[in-house]
Amino acid sequence: MTPMKEDYLKIIFELGGTSKMVSNKQISQSLDIAAGSVTEMVSKLVEDGLATHTPYAGISLTDEGIELAEQLVRKHRLWETFLVDKLDYKLSEVHEDAEQLEHVTSDKLTNSLSDFLGNPTHCPHGGVIPTADGVYQQYSHIMLSELEDGDVAVVDRLADNRDLLTYLDQIDFDLGDKIKVIGHAPFEGPITVQLLSEKNGEEQREVSFKASHYVFVIPEADK
16 A cells, blocks of 8 residues: 555544545645545545545545554554654654654554553544554544634644644644634634633634644533
């Protein structure tokens, strides 16, 4: 399997394609790839029996696709954890090196790496790390962009995208932040949120419309 196909499986997994339909637009934005190229690759995944596609609804992974995606995600996120925890990488720096390492990592090395790290269940940006048997906690698919004014939520995980992680680091918007949505600017403008903690007081952040689609949250009512 080509590295590009593997990247598609991982991002569909990341966006919730194990249990719901993911749009071609979401995949295109997450991988920064032209929409036409996404359509072509989606067709290949369907031909390979790794995904199903419903016109105008989206794409989801088959059981075989889910199993492959879990293995790939496990390797990638274990390396991310190693790079951050053991080599002091910044979160925004880990993706590219983890991407290279995952493609040359055997199952034996993967399991040894997991043992060495204490068998972590989540990577540094909040993504789940499946066990060797494909077991992992369910994770939120609710995006910041879906919240309404006045909603309160906790930032649960961040999509595995270098540009996104760099941007959020620049505006000091972090995993675990408890937030209240203050307002949505018109015409796909930023979402203003208030940070609800003693440390931040009344501080606010403006999160871009695009970034808000790759910040996943747990609404207060769901906690």
